[in-house]
Amino acid sequence: MSTFHEEFAQAADVRYLNHAAVGPWPKRTAMAIQNFAEENVLRGAQHYLDWMKVEQRLRERLARLLNAPSTDDIALVKNTSEALSFVAFGLDWRPGDSVVISDEEFPSNRVVWEALKPQGVEVIQVSLKGLDPEAALLDACGPRTRLLSISSVQFATGTRLDIERLGAGCKRRNVLFCIDAIQHIGALPFDVQASQCDFAMADGHKWMCSPEGLGVFYCRAELRPRLTLHEFGWHMLEHSGDYGRNEWQPAASAQRFECGSPNTLGAVALDASLSLLEEVGMDTVGNAVLERVKWLEEGLGKINGVQLHTSQEAARRSGILTFSLDSQPAAQVWQELMHNQVVCLPRGPGIRFSPHFYTPSRVIEETLAIVQAIAKH
Incomplete structure (x- = not known):
């Protein structure tokens, strides 16, 4: 190594x-950014189609990193908070519904749920201090609990939770399972299928060693149509390259969460950084x-x-x-x-x-x- x-x-x-x-x-990421900058200076977007190939390769790397069933399950987002907001403000909440989180969450995975209070949604915070925090989280899921949202690794203490156990417990209770994996992905193996999670998100600038401004949002295929969209634009359409088309519909893939122009610079950087993690394993x-x-x-x-x-x-x-x-x-x-x-x-x-x-x-x-x-x- x-x-x-x-x-x-x-x-x-x-x-x-x-x-x-x-x-x-990593050095390779700095070099990739330098080369991309020089290309923009000398040739502008002459090779834009090649940039899109890099973006597609990045989606493939992310799908492998998360063990997602398909690249269609992967959206490129600005950050973890944006992805959490897609979930929080995409679900059809009813007064009396509840969300279960821990009492140690980073504000991104607390504030977004507390912002649902005007819709009558209760946020239940569970202590992780006991001998069996997974049991405590699952026991807090009552008949009106719609979703359990948890950081798989807590930002302040580093406590790692058994997300496979949590995922199985959520399935038994018919509760949606959302994982803030920003302190997990890139540091330790992560598997959306083994954890049975419905949503997972992370930024690229921590353990994935890439610049700030680009992250990943995994959304299980069956749930994509259930999330109401609040951002619209040319890029999130099913036929995003057909600019003369009058009829439109959101992309069936997770691209539906990417409303506008892609972060091509961020994609070049994150693709380079993930290539290193892949080579190491x-x-x-x-x-x-x-x-x-x-x-x-x-x-x-x-x-x-x-x-x-x-x-x-x-x-x-x-x-x-x-x-x-x-x-x-x-x-x-x-x-x-x-x-x-x-x-x-x-x-x-x-x-x-x-x-x-x-x-x-x-x-x-x-x-x-x-x-x-x-x-x-």
Whole structure:
């Protein structure tokens, strides 16, 4: 895997542990963007049809990454919030309906459901602190629950949920299942068919190591016609290239969620970044991510005054590890870490580290030494 590590040319003094926020680009992605920019300068859109081939290749990569049945199930969206909004404001809610979420969700997967309050929709927040969070989530699904929407990996603590169990439970209860997978896809293997989810979404700028501005929305084929559309334009039509056609209908595929001109620059970048993940293989990527998180977990556990806020159960482990120091506020610890070129963020109860598969051993060891020094202050 050494050749793949060379794809990430971060500054020698930087210790990057912030992929749960924004991931650095691989060299190939920077090169793809540079080439695309030069082509635009020299030739404009002369080869636009080739750009569309890249976009189609990207849809194929995303379908494989999510194990979607077809590229027709894949929409290219601006971000996770937009995809969640397609679901929230596409379903036919009735007063008294409810949505179940956890009490640890990133605002994107909370606010969008709370915005349905004028329609009489109740949002039920479930604690994940118990011994069986999956059971707690499913038990909260009552007779009027229409949908369970959950982050498969929680952004602040890194708690990973058993989405296959949740999917099976939702099917038994006739509840729709929506997964905010932004902290999962690109870090660990993800499978929409195994989880039996109805909807899944993620941005490309975190674990997929691509620029902000382009993400993926998976929508199960049978549910696409059930989501009322609120955005219309030339690109979301069944015959989108026939500009003289007067009669129209939304595309049968997930392209129906893409109302206007595509993000061609974003597609070029995300296609390049995903080509790297494909070459490495998601099983290899996932194992490497978990190894690095465990390494950090074990090292932090040996430092006096460190409190780990991430579950140490193997089945709960993800690419995120959150800790705090008993002796110092999280904001102060974070400032000292950033002063020492450890790129991370304060999240939830402490400081969040999030290494990727390529993160060098030097970064792990030096970061642990820096935390140890801070703890001694």
